[in-house]
Structure formats: structure tokens, C-alpha cells
């Protein structure tokens with residue numbers, strides 16, 4: 001539980017800073033766009049449209065969607081899958097880094113933490129652009145492979161797909177994920193590890209039975225820290241994803257900016273937030289539930 | 298009293314073990330044999346290297362040089378998880394995410410023991426440390442005494458050849474500590490395992506141990522049975538660390554023959570052989586002194602009462618003998634008068650009870 005406690009000041013500030021804009025967004029989602037003006041009579045029409053059924057299904061990834069306007073739901077599911085993949089990639093990358101700093105570095109831990117923040121010294125946009133240069137048709141990877149004679153034509157599968165977006169999202173968030181895991185590892189009493197060895201554990205058994213369970217609050221915090229903001233990201237899918245790798249954030253931006261349908265954009269955004277909140281709560285409940293049960297037994 | 302001879306091969310054998318942290322020696326040249334089934338204590342002040350020695354036995358720490366064997370097997374290169382030892386940590390190191398049963402059964406999971414037998418052994422261990430019925434309790438719902446018992450059960454259930462205990466009673470309050478002392482001693486006799494018990498409390502060590510090693514500054518000053526350590530301390534440090542000690546300054550009157558005077562009274566002590574006129578320090582235990590003139594004692598010193606402490610069954614009187622203030626204990630018997638402060642008195646002792654130390 002202590003791991004969530006670490007998040008609570010940030011959570012408080014976020015609630016205060018986001019409460020008003022979110023209220024405005026909720027209100028907006030119950031209005032309608034009629035031409036160039038907003039119709040401010042309250043209506044659930046936007047939501048009705050998102051979830052409106054149809055007899056002829058739209059098939060995506062082999063799954064039939066019986067929806068009249070399937071784009072938001074499909075994009076949302078796709079975004080959730082991509083974020084989930086990024087999160088699942090980030091945790092095993094971040095964990096060894098956190099473990100190394102917590103258990104292997106003897107002096108100068110703060111220097112290692114400082115090194116972790118170096119990527120944040122440039123803007124997010126620049127970092128995503130750097131990936132574009134690497135993965136591009138004439139980018140570093142393609143020209144490198146061609147110079148080595150491994151390929152003869154540039155690979156165009158590197159960029160503009162959801163795989164590329166997932167890789168870049170994972171890279172962008174891995175340093176963030178190190179910190180909560182590091183904190184939870186650092187808090188583990190070293191005599192517990194010595195006791196586990198004394199009781200016959202090999203290093204691996206000790207990790208599995210003591211270190212990993214005691215660092216779970218940090219892992220949960222890190223997973224939420226990566227999963228929640230990546231679902232709605234639109235910078236990375238815009239630059240890296242192209243049309244194949246677009247996410248629900250792109251649709252929302254599109255509805256607000258290009259299609260001049262802010263109320264619909266607001267409704268999609270609210271649905272997205274509600275789904276993320278539900279998943280996050282379910283995740284916390286599932287992982288916390290296990291511990292609770294262990295306590296009550 | 299002669300040191301007890303271990304006829305069988307010792308359970309633990311340390312040879313010239315040294316431990317260095319940076320350029321600080323935590324242990325200098327420790328050589329020690331501990332017999333099978335012994336309750337052996339490491340006694341010494343904080344920072345003298347007791348925990349370090351215990352951790353070297355457990356395999357958590359490696360000696361800088363020297364060798365060590367347990368149960369006849371050399372321990373060089375044997376990691377902690379494969380040593381026939383288990384440890385009760387000073388902090389107890391109870392796993393916070395596991396309940397009492399899971400904590401106690403932790404080590405059994407690493408042995409190939411059938412599930413039902415493991416459960417039976419955990420139940421047996423729970424009963425042994427009198428925690429029956431608390432098996433499902435979570436670790437953070439335990440009192441200090443209960444945590445100590447869980448740590449003990451968790452180590453004992455693995456049936457080690459040697460149980461290592463690092464100041465297991467120091468975190469408990471006084472009454473509980475005294476109960477646990479006799480309980481732990483009875484437990485050791487019942488299970489017959491070699492116990493290596495670390496403490497900084499000399500009373501605890503004297504009360505519980507078969508033998509004691511008194512440590513100071515990373516060295517062993519003396520190894521012996523409690524009575525030996527107490528009655529015949531080998532060094533000035535042992536004499537002052539174990540038990541209360543009174544110091545008396547004596548003046549040598551005849552060179553080489555051990556003739557001295559204390560507060561003007563002559564006495565003969567062959568052990569004190571210094572040049573005439575030199576001062577030597579004599580040590581006497583409070584309980585060897587009698588207030589008043591005692592016919593069994595060959596030495597009577599003039600004294601003046603400085604302070605009287607009433608300790609219940611015992612009255613501790615502090616008297617001035619030729620400028621040195623010393624304590625002596627007498628039983629509080631109804632009818633025997635408590636001496637008045639400032640009154641003059643006589644202190645009797647037997648010259649064979651005087652400890653001559655080479656103290657400065």
C-alpha cells in the first residue's frame with residue numbers, strides 16, 4: 001500500500017488541476033455541433049452514436065463489430081493493446097535497471113538516478129523525431145543494414161505501424177518506470193535477504209520469494225505510470241504511426257481540430273478516460289486483492 | 298578449574314580467522330573450538346566483532362583469511378544456503394508478506410520434504426515455541442516476543458547442526474527476557490543442537506552458557522566456563538567486563554615476594570611481584586567482601602561507609618578503603634542493622650579471593 005502513498009501528492013495536484021477542465025469536457029460532450037455553432041441543449045446523442053449498433057458488422061483483426069460508427073471503439077481497443085504492450089515491455093526493462101541501482105551500486109546512487117533523467121533533458125518531441133530518423137526509409141537502421149549488405153532494399157516495415165509506436169512509447173517511458181521500482185527495492189530490509197539465503201534459498205529463489213513480492217507495490221505504480229498516459233498519447237502515433245499506427249488520441253485531435261466536431265471529440269475523450277480508470281482500478285484491485293487475502297488468512 | 302576437554306571432534310572449529318573491512322580489522326586472528334551440543338556464548342561490548350563472527354559462521358560474510366569448519370567439513374566456498382547452520386537475526390528478519398506458518402515453513406520448502414511432513418514439522422515448531430494457534434497470523438500483527446519466537450522456530454524447524462543467535466533477547470523487556478533465558482536454555486537441552494549465542498549482557502551469558510568467549514576489539518580475551526570467567530578472569534578487561542569489580546590500590550613492600558599493604562594492612566599475594574614502592578591494582582568481587590569482622594577471613598580492612606543502596610533482598614554498601622570506594626553486597630536479613638552513612642566499619646575478605654590483574 002505504501003507504494004500508492006508515494007503517488008498521492010501527485011494525485012492530489014492532478015485532481016485539482018484537472019477537475020475543472022474535465023468538468024468542462026464532460027459538459028461539452030453533452031452538447032452538439034451544428035455547422036459552425038454549438039447547440040448547447042443537453043443531449044446524449046454523441047454517446048448514442050459511439051455505441052450505436054448496426055446490422056452489418058465492421059471486421060477488425062478478425063473481430064466483427066456490430067457498430068454503426070465503429071472507429072472510436074476500435075481505435076480505443078487498439079490503443080489499449082498498444083499501451084498494454086508498451087507497459088509489458090517497459091516493466092522487464094526497468095526492473096533490472098532499478099535492481100542494479102538498488103543492490104549493485106555501492107556509492108553514488110544519486111549519480112545513477114541523474115543519468116536516468118538525461119533523456120528528459122531534451123523534449124519529448126525531439127526524442128520521438130530521433131526515432132523517426134532511426135527507423136525511416138532512408139534512416140540509420142536501413143542505411144546501416146544496406147551498407148553492411150544484409151539487405152538490398154530499404155525495409156519499409158520499420159516505420160508507420162503500431163509496432164513502431166509501441167517501441168517508441170516503451171523507450172519514452174522506461175526511465176520513468178525505474179524510479180518507483182527502485183524506491184520499493186531500496187526499502188527492502190537487507191536482513192530479509194540474508195535470512196532467505198540462510199534458510200537455503202539460492203539467489204534466484206530468494207529473488208522470486210522475497211525481493212519480487214516485496215517490490216510489487218513499485219511495479220504496480222510503474223505499470224500505472226506507463227499505461228495511463230500512453231493510451232491517450234497522440235504525438236508518437238502522429239510522427240511514428242502514420243495511418244497504420246494511429247491511436248484514439250489522433251481521432252480526438254482530429255475531431256477537435258480538423259472535423260470541427262468538438263462535442264464528439266469530448267465524448268470520445270470521456271469514454272477513453274472512463275475505460276482507463278476502470279482498467280486501472282481493476283488492476284489495483286486484482287493485485288491488491290491478492291495481498292489482502294494473504295493478510296486475512 | 299581446567300578447561301573442559303572436548304573428546305570428540307569439535308562441531309565448530311575456527312583457525313586464525315581474520316576479517317577486515319577496508320583497513321579496519323573487525324576480527325583479529327580468532328581460533329576457537331566449539332563442541333557438539335554446547336551452549337556457547339560470545340560476550341563482549343558493542344562493536345567488538347560478535348555479529349561479524351556469527352555472520353562468518355553463517356556464510357553471510359567471508360573471512361579475509363583463516364579457515365573454518367563445521368561438523369568436520371571445511372566451509373571455504375560453501376555459501377550460506379548450503380551450510381548446516383541457521384540464524385536468529387538481531388532484527389528477527391520476519392518476512393512481512395508471509396504469515397507465521399509460511400515464515401516458519403520457509404526453509405522446509407528448500408528441502409525435499411513431503412508437504413504433509415513439512416506441515417507437521419511447522420505445527421511441531423509452533424508448539425515448541427508456544428505459538429500454537431497463531432499460525433495464520435500475519436507477521437505485522439505480532440508482538441516483539443512473538444516475533445522472536447517465530448524467528449527461533451523458523452531456524453529450528455530446519456534442524457541445523459548449529460543455531461546462531463544474534464542478541465535475540467536484547468529487544469525484549471526485562472521480565473520477558475528473563476523468562477526467555479531459561480526457556481531458551483531448556484529448549485537447547487531438549488533439541489541438543491549446538492547454540493552459538495551472541496550477547497553483550499554478561500549476566501545473560503553467565504546464566505545461560507556452557508562456555509563463554511569474552512571478546513574485545515576483535516579478539517578473544519578468554520574462553521571458559523562461566524565460573525572460570527568470573528572467578529579467574531584472564532585479563533583486566535574480562536575482570537572488569539564480567540561482573541561488578543572493586544579496585545583497591547596496594548603498595549608493594551618487598552620486591553619479588555608478593556608482600557603488599559592495602560590501606561596500611563599487610564597481606565601476602567605471591568601473584569603480585571613488582572618492585573618495592575610500586576602500586577598495583579587488586580580487584581575484588583562485591584560478594585566476597587563482608588561487612589564487619591568475619592572469623593573465616595584472613596584480612597580485615599578499616600573502612601568508612603559512604604553510601605547505602607537498598608536493593609530489596611540485597612543491600613549494597615559503598616565504603617571507602619584507603620581512598621578507594623568499593624561496593625559490597627550483603628543479604629537483607631531482618632534484624633541486621635543497616636550501616637549508617639559516615640560511620641566507620643570494617644571490611645573482611647579472604648586473600649585468596651583477591652584477583653591480581655596486570656591493569657595499569
Ligand SMILES: Nc1ncnc2c1ncn2[C@@H]1O[C@H](COP(=O)(O)OP(=O)(O)O)[C@@H](O)[C@H]1O
Nearest residue numbers: 318322323341342343344345346347348349350
Ligand atoms: N559491513 C561492514 N562494513 C564496515 N565495517 C563493518 C561492517 N560490519 C561491521 N563493521 C565493523 O566491524 C566492527 C564489529 O562489528 P560487529 O561485528 O557488528 O560488532 P558487534 O556485533 O560486536 O556489536 C565494528 O567496528 C563495525 O563498525
Ligand SMILES: [Mg+2]
Nearest residue numbers: 344347348349
Ligand atoms: Mg552485533
